[in-house]
Every structure is written in C-alpha cells, then in structure tokens.
Amino acid sequence: MKQLLINDIIKRSAIKYQKDFLVKKQAVLDSLNNLKIEFNEASEIDYLNLIINEYDKIILAEPLEIKNVLLPIFSNLSHTVINNNSFANHIINAMKYKDVREHFFINVIRESEINTCVYCHSQSLVIVDILYKRSSEKNGIKYKAGDVRMQKAFLELDHYYPKTKYPFLCTSFYNLYPICSNCNKSKKDKKLDFFEFYISDESERQFFEFKISDDSKTKFLSSFKKEDIEVKLSGSNAKNTYEYNRMFSIDLRYNKYKDIIEELFHKRNVYNNIYKDSI
8 A cells, every 4th residue: 555656765675686696687588588489479489578678677677567558568569479378378487487486586675665565565485594403414515403494475576467368577676576475366466546655756655554543433432342443555546545455455554463453452541641642
C-alpha cells in the first residue's frame, strides 16, 4: 500500500542490481540466441532479437519508460507470439529469472528498507543466512566455518506486468515486487492498473490508511471488549480502495490485530500528551 518514490537511493539500487547481474549477461544473450533454433518463426525470431537489442534498457527501465517506450516496441509482436506458453517459459528461463529470484534480487531487498510485503504490509519479508558448520573445500575454494553457504528468502516476487504475458520484463528491476505468498496467490497474473509500487512523481501517489469506525470506537469505549473494534481500510480513491481490499482481504487481515489496537486505546488513556508526543 505504501509506494516508493524513485529517488537517488532507489536508482543506485537498480544500478547495483544491474552490475551484479552482469555476470549472467552473456549467458542470457547466448541462451536467447540459441532459442532461435527451436523457435524459428519470423515473429519469434524478431521478438528474441528485440530482447537482445534492448536488453540493457529492459533491466533498468523505469515504469514510465516501460509503459511509453518498451511496451509499444514489443506490443505488435507480443500479441502474435506470447499465446505460446512454451515460448514465454523458454524466454523466462533464458533470461535467468530463477537466479534473480533466488540470489540477485534477494541482495536488493536485503540492502533496502523493504521489510514487509508491498501489497499488504502485514507479512514480514525474512531473509536468513545458512552458514557452513565446518571448514571445507569445494571446487578448489576454501570455506571457513561460519561463512555464508547460501541465503534463504521467505518471500515471493510478483511482476507488475505478468511474466507470462510480458516475459521480456521478467528480470526488469522496476517490474519486480517483493511480496508474501498469500498476496501472490490472491493476485495471480492480474495487473493492478491503479497501484504501482515505484512512482516517478508525488502526483502518482495513492493514499491508504487504516481507521477505526466511529461506531466500533463508541462500542469499545463502553464495553472495553476488543471484539467490538472494527478496522477499516480507506483511501484517496474509494473505487481503488474497494478493489484493493477485495483482492488482498486487507480488512480481514488487519482485524486480527485487535489486541494491539486495544493496547493503544489503553495507552492513550493512561499516558499524558507529552509522553504520547514523544513516542
């Protein structure tokens, strides 16, 4: 629900992601070229050549560039060739999306301040290090006990432009949203036209907030039963808020935190204004 303004910090993360992923660039281009043997229709070859020619731009293209430059370039061919699921899946594999999901984008999330699912904010994004238990040597490289053997991420990546329909964007930095599995299952391959995580200007920002309904507040202050509390999601656009809530069940999730709201009510009554301002 919170959106990130594309500033210098975000741009540096995108450039670092591109630089880290450079080790795979030649393998990606070779794999895409090799696909021309199996998928040799003229439209398929044109599509693959477009990805190869625009590859550097694809990785770093910001949302407006994706929308106004890349999508129009690919649009005519997309309708022709992406009905073939096998072709799309081969492109996704050739572009090393699995490596991005399991390694390269994990580093981006780890170094950023994105700690929760970007859609619901109720589920944490957890990344843990799995360490070597003892010193060893593998493929001529020596590892000490305590060195990081691998990273494990308890999160999933969503694509604003679904990779099944837009496989050329499967590893594009600004098309990757770190989310929880519940939101991923809810959204599937649908595109949220009204909500983008990365925005180029403050005018694009959608405002969402949580409110306790007046009726439930009155009930709770009379009964002091947390069951009487009702949390509602509201936003700057009623229709978008409704669609967002319907897709991700935001109200249902946040109404599970009534014990926290109850505690805040009690603190409000117990602490003076000076202390409340300080926290």
